Amino acid sequence: MSRLPVKKTYKLYLGGEFPRSESGRTYEAQGANVARASRKDVRDAVRAARGSFPRWAGMTAYNRGQVLYRIAEMMEARSSEFAELCSGAKEVNQAIDRFVWYAGWADKLAQILGSSNPVAGPYFNFTVPEPTGVVGVVAPDEPPLAGLVSRVAPAIVGGNATVVLASETSPLAAVELGEVLATSDVPGGVVNLLTGHREELAPILAGHMDVNAIDVGGADGQLEELERLAADNVKRVVRGRPDVESPWEIASFLELKTVWHPIGL
Amino acid sequence: MAELDRKQDRAPVPSSWEYAPAPEARDLVQLRDRYGLFIGGDWLEPKETYETIDPSTEDPLAKVGQSTPEEVNLAVGAARDAFENGWSTISPSERAKYLFRIARILQERAREFAVLESLDGGKPIRESRDVDLPLAAAHFFYYAGWADKLEYAFPNRKPRPLGVAGQIIPWNFPLLMLAWKIAPALAAGNTVVLKPAETTPLSALHFCDVLRQAELPPGVVNIVTGDGRAGAELVKHPGVDKIAFTGSTEVGKAIQRELAGTDKRLTLELGGKAANVIFDDAALDQAVEGIVNGIYFNQGHVCCAGSRLLVQESIYEPAIEKLKRRLGTLRVGDPLDKNTDVGAINSRQQLDRITELVASGEEEGADIYQPPCRLPEKGYWFVPTVFTNVAQSYRIAQEEIFGPVLSVLTFRTPDEAVEKANNTPYGLAAGVWTEKGSRILAMAQKLRAGVIWANTYNRFDPASPFGGYKESGFGREGGRHGLGPYVELE
The missing domain is CATH 3.40.605.10 (Aldehyde Dehydrogenase; Chain A, domain 1)
Structure with a gap:
């Protein structure tokens, strides 16, 4: 007699936990009932991200690097499951390698993007990159895993906390990723993964006054509306592409801080 | 005797020191x-x-x-x-x-x-x-x-x-x-x-x-x-x-x-609403010079002006006393005079905005101080102003005034200073005054602003990046x- 498999309930990943949408709504995607996040879920996710930001940004860079590498380790262990939820093994490998990179x-x-500045006076002057804060990411529909990872990894490696709207059509890989993140020493709240209807959720994220930057790369036909909403608190707007990796991708989620001090005996 | 005669020839010591006009051509x-x-x-x-x-x-x-x-x-x-x-x-x-x-x-x-x-x-x-x-x-x-x-x-x-x-x-x-x-x-x-x-x-x-x-x-x-x-x-x-x-x-x-x-x-x-944070171990005279330069430079028409002063409570009284005394020596007047410290407000519109915000500060309950100062009859002028007893919620602590107006707040611990300094939608600049090196670096890290001036203020250089959070x-x-x-x- 064959055994009946135990199926997974797909939920949100919010503040390090796996709640259902507070609205109780779901929608069907990839043959499963997926949580359909609400306005309140977006707001809760931003709160969680803001709460986790000081700790994540305050970790040493070495430590953050190890945590990202740990994500890759955990993904590797689940690569066959990931492969079933996206376009296949190739995409999974790409996503894992991107985290490693x-x-x-x-x-x-800080060595590549920062500088020591030779000002014309007796001052020590240097510029360091710092995270901008809470970053909203509208992930592209395709590829559902590598696209999301390509946008989230550069945001978090610099010390930002994120609220991510997963692929609407293929959200399951994102939920699986949440399970990886929960076991990768990523502090709860640093990556919050919301599934649901992009058209409903993206404007809430773009207009939220406690979000510092937004990656609108996955915005489908909503670009102008989202960018207009982003202006309400002068958000940094990034039109991220799903297929690139470069330190300039990280830089677009960073601020530059310049510090002056007099030199004298 | 001859020496005494020479002394008598000298002009008497003046009772007050006035600057002669020194206009640029x-x-x-x-x-x-x-x-x-x-x-x-x-x-x-x-x-x-x-x-x-x-x-x-x-x-x-x-x-x-x-x-x-x-x-x-x-x-x-x-x-x-x-x-x-x-x-x-x-x-x-x-x-x-x-x-x-x-x-x-x-x-x-x-x-x-x-x-x-x-x-x-x-x-x-x-x-x-x-x-x-x-x-x-x-x-x-x-x-x-x-x-x-x-x-x-x-x-x-x-x-x-x-x-x-x-x-x-x-x-x-x-x-x-x-x-x-x-x-x-x-x-x-x-x-x-x-x-x-x-x-x-x-x-x-x-x-x-x-x-x-x-x-x-x-x-x-x-x-x-x-x-x-x-x-x-x-x-x-x-x-x-x-x-x-x-x-x-x-x-x-x-x-x-x-x-x-x-x-x-x-x-x-x-815009900006930069905080200048003075700790109790700061070199107070230098800090007061820095504060004055931070807010009265260019009539306060500076986006990174140190328009909020955060003073550690234990040095509040001497700091404010020195600041008020220094304010009395600022020379307001003809922009072309080489001795002028504070010139004219740029426009009628800006003067109106400063006047309105200063009135709101008085209404909301802050204490205003302006040194005795004679302003020219024509033109747009505003006396260098300090507000004490300012709450964080007052408009003069939240909105950019873009004029020679300083709002003073106090703090007890470094954490409180950071919290208050960062408590605005802006993030252009901030200042820190302390003799303790590790505290400078910790404050520089925690202040959410694009430019941090430590033990100095309002310095600019083409090699130095400038811009806001x-x-x-x-x-x-x-x-x-x-x-x-x-x-x-x-």
């Missing part, structure tokens, strides 16, 4:  | 009655004009153009022509040499421009002479050197110019802001249409003569004057590839909204980072 950037960013 | 600058728009290397007679005035006397200085949409269109067309027919393909080292020339000519004509800047804007000649002009020239000199070294600024990428940059600048540092905008744009190979502020167009218009002397190809820099309507035309113009704006957060947001969904690049340098804008000006907004990375 960005993990190595954590403790090199 | 106004005729160093030759004003024209009327200025055109500088488009394609020529002066275009504007259809509409308005008058720019000396804010310290309210006397008219000259008539300048209020650019119409057609005129803005002509300027953008000239910039496009110049970009496509020469400037973007000229050898980068030649581009560098034009910028070096501009820097040198500005140095040579520095005093003339300093006088012009003080006349049109009301700022003390000491500041326009010692700060605005040297920094403007230095900015061109700095970016000149980058023009043929761009590939070293962006490892593993090929930087390409964007095209036509539309640049809109404020009235607080007219020529310096022009330099901050034009120098990196040209160094990276772009051409420019720049709109100076409505109330301070003259230094930008005289700068066109520097361009003539430098033999810059026509159309590489175009200047269109006028109020916000001309700026809005520039922002909307489909032929512009990039907008760089320095000004209020309100207008910055409107520009960001306007550009939503377009491919135009944008950088914004907006949060609602103070995005993008940096100055340094290697200042090139980023003007290139496409391939």
Whole structure:
């Protein structure tokens, strides 16, 4: 007699936990009932992200790099499951390798993007990159895993906390990723993964006054509306592409801080 | 005995020390009655004009153009022509040499421009002479050197110019802001249409003569004057590839909204409400000088002005006493007098805004202090002002006043100082005063602002990136980072 498999309930990943949408809504995607996040879920996710930000940004770069590498380790262990939820093994490998690549950037960013500035006076002056804060990511529909990872990894490696709207059509890989993140020493709230209707959720994220930057790369036909809403608190707007990896992708979620001090005896 | 006689011959010790007037020569600058728009290397007679005035006397200085949409269109067309027919393909080292020339000519004509800047804007000649002009020239000199070294600024990428940059600048540092905008744009190979502020167009218009002397190809820099309507035309113009704006957060947001969904690049340098934090171990006399320089420099018309003072409670009394005493020695008056510390408020409109916000501070319950001070009868003036007993919720602690008005708050612990300093939507600058090195670095890390001045304030340099966090804008000006907004990375 064959055994009946135990099926998974697909939920949100919010503040390090796996709640259903507070609205109780679901929608059907990839043959499963997926949580359909609400306005309140977006707001809760932003709160969770803001709460986790000081700790994540305050970790040493070496430590953050190790946590990103740990994500790759955990993904590797589940790669066959991931492969079933996206376009296949190739995409999974790409997503894993991307985390590894960005993990190595954590403790090199300041050397590449920062500077020591030779001002014309007796002052010590330097510029360092710092995370901008809470970053909203509208992930592309395709590829559902590598696209999301390509946008989230550069945001978090620099010390930001994120609220991510997963692929609407293929959200399951994102939920699986949440389970990886929960066991990868990523502090709860640093990555919050919401599934649901992008058209409903993206404007809430774009207009939220406690979100510092938004990646609208996955915005489908909503670009102008989202960018207009982003202006309400002068958000940094990034039109991220799902297929690139570069330190400039990290830089677009960073601020530059310049510090002056007099030199004298 | 002879010695005693000599002593008697001396003048008696005066009972008070007055400064004699020390005006800078106004005729160093030759004003024209009327200025055109500088488009394609020529002066275009504007259809509409308005008058720019000396804010310290309210006397008219000259008539300048209020650019119409057609005129803005002509300027953008000239910039496009110049970009496509020469400037973007000229050898980068030649581009560098034009910028070096501009820097040198500005140095040579520095005093003339300093006088012009003080006349049109009301700022003390000491500041326009010692700060605005040297920094403007230095900015061109700095970016000149980058023009043929761009590939070293962006490892593993090929930087390409964007095209036509539309640049809109404020009235607080007219020529310096022009330099901050034009120098990196040209160094990276772009051409420019720049709109100076409505109330301070003259230094930008005289700068066109520097361009003539430098033999810059026509159309590489175009200047269109006028109020916000001309700026809005520039922002909307489909032929512009990039907008760089320095000004209020309100207008910055409107520009960001306007550009939503377009491919135009944008950088914004907006308002601020910087906190100057003094710990009880600070060198108090130096700190008080820094605070005064932080808020009364340029009449407080500085986006990064240290407009909130956070004093540790244990030194509150001596700090405020010293601050008030120092305030009494500030000389307010004729911008062209070399002894003047605080000049004229830039415009009637700005004076009204300062007056309104100061009234709100009194209404909300803060204690106001203004030193005895005789102001000229004509012109726009505001006495250097300190508010104590200020709550964080008061408008004078939250809104940018952009005038010589300081709001004092107190704190007990470093954490409280950080929390209060960061408690605004802005994030442009902050100051820290303490003798403890590790505390400086910890505070510098925790303050959410683009520029942190430790044991100093309001220092600027072309090699030093400047720009804000949060609602103070995005993008940096100055340094290697200042090139980023003007290139496409391939």
